[in-house]
Amino acid sequence: MYPWLISTFEQLAKRRQANKLHHALLLQGPQGIGKTDFAKQFAALLLCAKNSQGQRCGVCHACLLQYAGNHPDFHEVLSEKQIGVDQIREAIKKLSGSAQLSGAKVLIIYAAHTMTESSANALLKTLEEPTANTFILLLSHKVERLLPTILSRCERIIMTIPDTTQTQAWLNTQWDKPVDAEFVRLYASSPLTLLDELQQEHKISYEVFKAGLQDIIQQRVNPSQLATDWQEQVEKILKWLQFWLHLQVKSRAELPETLWQLHQQAIKAVKRVRNPGVNKVLVLNQLLTDIAMLKSLKE
Structure with a gap:
């Protein structure tokens, strides 16, 4: 987990242990801070059959399936342009039944702000009346584009943005060449984008x-x-x-x-x-x- 996101992850993990976690979380923050990795790791925690102390065990059947990329109760929705209504309906259908491993069911919707109005409306009923032990994680760096009805049914989790010092410290562990200080400041709030720019x-x-x-x-x-x-x-x-x-x-x-x-x-x-x-x-x-x-x- 990225250093600037550890605190948020731990807080949500504790709420999960206490059964006080909202079923629909909107993870919002700029691009390049690690929302995707955060969501996938948190989904793995939710699906783990033996998670304790806010951490997945890594060895149970659910964890092994998640590592292999074929957990039957883990679903994702993404699109390069717009998320259409058929994609959302298909995802909802997968969530409607019982969990195949008798645990949680998790759906991640990447770039949720790209949902069309029809697809957003198709998601509303599930957000209002989810099936038992179902969690939906919506990711967005443009929350202003989401329908108010979607926003009102989600708990908004504002992801921590690292400062220049945090970004530089993390970059030192990922990149062993000198980097222009101005360049670090330019991408300080998007460390992953900074590293990607350097690697290309x-x-x-x-x-x-x-x-x-x-x-x-x-x-x-x-x-x-x-x-x-x-x-x-x-x-x-x-x-x-x-x-x-x-x-x-x-x-x-x-x-x-x-x-x-x-x-x-x-x-x-x-x-x-x-x-x-x-x-x-x-x-x-x-x-x-x-x-x-x-x-x-x-x-």
């Missing part, structure tokens, strides 16, 4: 990104050239620009208003490049050109 061999690293900014600021490179070189990762570059400009606003006394306007421009640019048909290179080039024109950054 991108053409553009954060260090390359910062060096490129210095090149255009010092007029060693044309902004349009960088915009072209970075076009394959435009959305990520724009998010990095948001963070970098935010740091400039905080650290520089001169031109705070201009820097803040550029920061807001970067936020709008992220939304713009998500629209089909938008010239992403042009959007990025305009922002880089505006940054290059700030004389105070050359000093």
Whole structure:
């Protein structure tokens, strides 16, 4: 279990032991903090036939089936885009009968906010009147998209977000190479995303990104050239620009208003490049050109 989630896990485990656990839990928090691993480990605890002291035994038949990935009373719902009504109905059907191992039944719904209105409504009755010893875990990083009727029938569990110190300490156990301190701060609230970024061999690293900014600021490179070189990762570059400009606003006394306007421009640019048909290179080039024109950054 990730260090920043241990306390929440233990609290829920104690409530399970005391038979005071709500049957529908909404695990909410940003992407990259470990909600999926948390849910799977907690589901394994709920299904364990001999769990004690808030921990699964790891050796009972239920635990062995869970390790093998074929526990008959463990079900999952996920979709790359939207969770349709047929997926929810199929899951509900699996929950309606008795548990095959005479224990708990668990359903995890990943990215629950992607349920269509029809699928959300299909889930309501089960949330209101679950069968005995049935637990439903809904995961979401966009709870505002869930129907109020769904929210009202779940207990919302706000997952702990690690601070920079916690993230750095955990990263030291996972990554043995130096990492730019700014990069750690950028992804501090999403440690798993941070590690994933480091593990992927991108053409553009954060260090390359910062060096490129210095090149255009010092007029060693044309902004349009960088915009072209970075076009394959435009959305990520724009998010990095948001963070970098935010740091400039905080650290520089001169031109705070201009820097803040550029920061807001970067936020709008992220939304713009998500629209089909938008010239992403042009959007990025305009922002880089505006940054290059700030004389105070050359000093």
